[in-house]
Amino acid sequence: MRESDKNLNRRQFLQSTAIAVGAMAAVGAGVTYLQKVTAENRINQDFFRLPGAIDESDFIYACIKCGLCVQICPINAIKLAGINEGLAYGSPYIDVRAQACDFSCDSLQCVETCPTAALYFKQFKRAGEKAIQAYDATHKVDKDYNPFPIQIMAMKTRVRMGMAQINENTCLAFQGKGFKGNPRGNDFKGINRSPYTNDPKATPVREKIYNEDPCNLCVKECPIGGKAIVMEENTKKGGKITPKVLKGCTGCGVCVMVCPTKEPSITVEPYKS
Numbered sequence: 001m002r003e004s005d006k007n008l009n010r011r012q013f014l015q016s017t018a019i020a021v022g023a024m025a026a027v028g029a030g031v032t033y034l035q036k037v038t039a040e041n042r043i044n045q046d047f048f049r050l051p052g053a054i055d056e057s058d059f060i061y062a063c064i065k066c067g068l069c070v071q072i073c074p075i076n077a078i079k080l081a082g083i084n085e086g087l088a089y090g091s092p093y094i095d096v097r098a099q100a101c102d103f104s105c106d107s108l109q110c111v112e113t114c115p116t117a118a119l120y121f122k123q124f125k126r127a128g129e130k131a132i133q134a135y136d137a138t139h140k141v142d143k144d145y146n147p148f149p150i151q152i153m154a155m156k157t158r159v160r161m162g163m164a165q166i167n168e169n170t171c172l173a174f175q176g177k178g179f180k181g182n183p184r185g186n187d188f189k190g191i192n193r194s195p196y197t198n199d200p201k202a203t204p205v206r207e208k209i210y211n212e213d214p215c216n217l218c219v220k221e222c223p224i225g226g227k228a229i230v231m232e233e234n235t236k237k238g239g240k241i242t243p244k245v246l247k248g249c250t251g252c253g254v255c256v257m258v259c260p261t262k263e264p265s266i267t268v269e270p271y272k273s
């Protein structure tokens with residue numbers, strides 16, 4: 001081969017390599033840009049996530065959509081986002097009006113099982129350990145005592161999915177009304193483990209018949225109890241006894257699920273971070 005032909009081939013080779021590398025870099029940058037733009041467009045802070053979910057802008061990347069949380073939840077509270085949710089497709093969420101997290105699993109199993117810390121468990125582990133230490137320090141503890149209930153309650157109360165809010169215009173108690181009967185009708189599929197009878201079973205909401213005056217279902221069924229929501233005399237409402245949400249609300253949504261008004265008179269605003 002002549003020297004001039006050799007130089008031409010080398011030049012052609014270098015040119016085509018440079019073009020290929022440039023094209024690959026451009027495609028790579030384009031894909032990264034599109035992923036970022038699409039993800040940012042799909043970050044919906046109103047998505048109601050699970051106990052322990054990290055901030056939505058990180059959750060969307062950290063969740064690998066493995067579905068383990070869905071499988072482990074004993075009351076099927078966790079659903080997967082549909083295809084119209086872009087990059088959030090397949091990520092877990094809870095529709096609290098249909099089926100709230102009533103902590104039926106008793107150990108935040110969805111959080112424990114998450115393999116990527118999109119649901120962050122350490123905070124609950126620490127809360128449980130601290131509660132046991134505090135209990136041990138103030139009680140004369142028999143070595144055979146069962147620390148599990150103390151640990152579990154501390155873990156549940158550490159959950160912050162959101163904060164309940166009452167609509168005073170529709171809440172029956174704010175209108176001075178009571179409630180009798182089954183709150184969601186015979187076709188309602190949601191289930192709830194009663195917080196006040198220590199019932200180990202989760203019972204269908206349709207099997208629970210109430211007779212409360214004033215209505216207090218949200219308070220009665222709250223799995224956290226008096227740190228989250230109470231009935232109290234409301235001087236601004238002529239001394240009516242009405243529900244009041246407190247700082248200990250976990251946002252679990254059981255109150256929303258059991259509220260008997262057509263549109264729930266109590267809703268949960270998800271935490272933004």
Ligand code: SF4
Nearest residue numbers: 073101104105108110
């Ligand atoms: S913490 Fe709630 S959502 Fe998670 S597995 Fe337990 S019952 Fe289901």
Ligand code: SF4
Nearest residue numbers: 171172215217218259
């Ligand atoms: S259950 Fe609903 S209607 Fe009844 S007191 Fe609570 S928010 Fe009001």
Ligand code: SF4
Nearest residue numbers: 222249250252253255
């Ligand atoms: S007030 Fe409602 S959302 Fe808050 S902890 Fe109680 S049941 Fe859950």
